Amino acid sequence: MKILLVYAHPEPRSLNGALRDFAIAHLQAAGHEVQLSDLYAMGWKATLDAADAPHLAPGERFDAVVDSQRAYAQGTQPADIATEQAKLLRADVLILQFPLWWFSLPAILKGWVERVYACGFAYGVGEHSDNHWGDRYGEGTLAGKRAMLVVTCGGWESHYSDRGINGGLDDILFPIQHGILFYPGFSVLPPLPVYRTSRIDAAGFERLCQAYGARLDGLATDAPLPFRRQNGGDYEIPALTLRPELAPGRTGLGVHLREE
C-alpha cells in the first residue's frame, strides 16, 4: 500500500520523532511505500490567507471558500498545496501523527488541513438535492481511503476516559476524526493514543512500538469507526439531524456511530 504520514512535531529528538521513525521503518519493512510530510521540517505555511489565491489582484477581497475553489479549479494554487493534494490522492492510507496540544491539532497541522482541503477538493463536492447534501461524511474525493490518528498526550488515560475531566478521547477527537477525516470520505480507523508521554522509558517505548506495529499491520484490515453516512438514510435532509427512530432520545456525539 501507499501510506502518507503527515507528522507535526517541532523536535525530531523526541518521542514523536522516534515513533515517526519506527512507523516508517516498520511500514517499509512490510513492503509498503511511505510518503512523509514532516510539516515543521518543511516549514509548512500554517495560515490560510490571500497569498493562497494568486489570482486576486492586489487589495482585492479574499474569500476563503470562493477563492480556494477558484484556485483549485484553475490550477493556480500555490505549489505546496497542490503537492499535498496529490499526495492525498495517491495514498491508500493517511496517518496524522501529532501531540494533542490544547485538546486539538497543533496549529501547523490545522493549517495543513485548512490550506490543503480546498473547496472543490475536500468540501463543496457533489450535488445537493432532496436526498443528497453534497458528497461528504462518507462520500467525497477521498472515499475508499483509510485514515488513522496517532496522538500523544501528556495526561493520564483516566483523564481522557468517558467521565474523565478532559472529556472522553473519542469526543475530543470527534471534530478531527468525523469533521476532518470522515467528511471528505476517509474511513477512519480507531486512533492510537499514547498517554503520559513524559514517563515513557525504554521498556515502555518497546511496548508502545509493539502496539503501534500491530496497528500498522492492520491498516488494511482493521474495522473502521462505524460513523453514519450522511446520505445513507440515517439523517433528515436538509436539516441533517439524525432520524428520531435512530438512537431514540439520545444526544451526544456517540449518536453518529451506527449501533452494531
Place this chain on the structure above:
Amino acid sequence: MKILLVYAHPEPRSLNGALRDFAIAHLQAAGHEVQLSDLYAMGWKATLDAADAPHLAPGERFDAVVDSQRAYAQGTQPADIATEQAKLLRADVLILQFPLWWFSLPAILKGWVERVYACGFAYGVGEHSDNHWGDRYGEGTLAGKRAMLVVTCGGWESHYSDRGINGGLDDILFPIQHGILFYPGFSVLPPLPVYRTSRIDAAGFERLCQAYGARLDGLATDAPLPFRRQNGGDYEIPALTLRPELAPGRTGLGVHLREE
C-alpha cells in the same frame, strides 16, 4: 471594563470584519476599554517552535513544555508572546471571534493559544497533592476573568443541533470552551454562534447586531456555563474522573456541567 478581543479572520471586508467593528464601537460607546488583537493584521506567527525559546543554543533540543516554562520564568520570551500575556492579565473579559473552520479554531488562532499559553502562565500552575491537581479547570492565572466565543458557521443551525450531523455545537466547542478557556481559569459565557453566514442580508445583519449588542451588554452579568471545578470535590484525584454519584451512569461531555 477592559475587553480583549482576539480576532482571527483574513478579510476585513467580511461579515467577521463588520462584527468586529460593531463590537468595538458598541463596547466603547458603553464606556468600556477595548484592546484588539487582530491576528491576521498583526501577521501573528502561528507555529510554536524553537524560535520561541531564544535561550536555546543553536541545535539544542526543543521541548515545548520545558522551554516555554523557562522562557516565561526568565522573561526571555519573544515580545509578541509577552505582549499578549500582558493583554490577558489586564483584561476583565476575553472575546475570541473567529470563523469555525473544520469544526475548530483557525490555525492562526490555535497558534495564538499555543504560543501565549506558556507553561507557568496558563498551565503547569499550582501544586499537586492528594486533593488538588494543579490550578486548572476553574482555577489558575486567569481566574476571575470572563470569556466568550463569537463563532461564525457556514452551515445551518440544525446541522449543529443536539442530533445534527456536525455534532452539537456545545460538544464541538468543548475543547475550546472547557479545554482552552475554563482550563486556565476563565468563567466561560455561552457562545454567540452565527449560522449560514453566506445568507445574511442587511436586515439579518441588523438583527445579528441587536443580539450581539445584548450579549455585549451582559458580559459582566450573564451566567457562565456551569463547568465543574476540578478541585471542588466533583472529581476523584488523581484519576480525575467524575465521582460515580454525580450524573450517575452518564457519559458524554455534558457530564462536566453542574446540574442546576
